[in-house]
Amino acid sequence: MALDRWIALVLLGICLAYGYAAWFTMDGNMAPFMKRNPIWPSTFPKVLSVLGIIACCFILLGVEKTTPKEAEIDYRRLGDYHIGQAVMLLGLMVLYALCLRPAGFMLSTSGFLILGAVILGERKWPLLITISLIATFVVWYLVQEVLGIYMRPLPGFWRG
DSSP states (O other), X not given: OOHHHHHXXXXXXXXXXXXXXXXXXXXXXXXXXGGGSSSOTTHXXXXXXXXXXXXXXXXXXXXXXOSOOOOSSOGGGGGXXXXXXXXXXXXXXXXXXXXXXXXXXXXXXXXXHHHHHHHHXXXXXXXXXXXXXXXXXXXXXXXXXXXXXXXXXXXGGGOO
């Protein structure tokens, strides 16, 4: 079996477990007034699980295949790929997750965007910093003010 089908099989198992959780376990502890709403907290996970299962079945059944082609990633030449960049980005993601609460959303997100772009090779510093700060502020504003979900924008010791 080809690598894409193995990956689809693993993702199918994940989607099935996620779907089971969304369909059978998420709604059990809902408040009675929430049960009359047309959209429940589990609606989006249910849709995601169904779409994921459909996509995995398409790949497993080979519906998307047209002609067989050579593999794009040659595991015998892994040294030719940018493995260092991928590992540094994964480490940066872990660091971002760990720093999000103590450093605040603005500082950790802008730092993540700037350092991630530097790892990927961006060297236009003024443009990079400007775009990262604007994107961080826009996301914070949308989540905080529009959606009404509180996110600590700055570190706790800066609050006073």
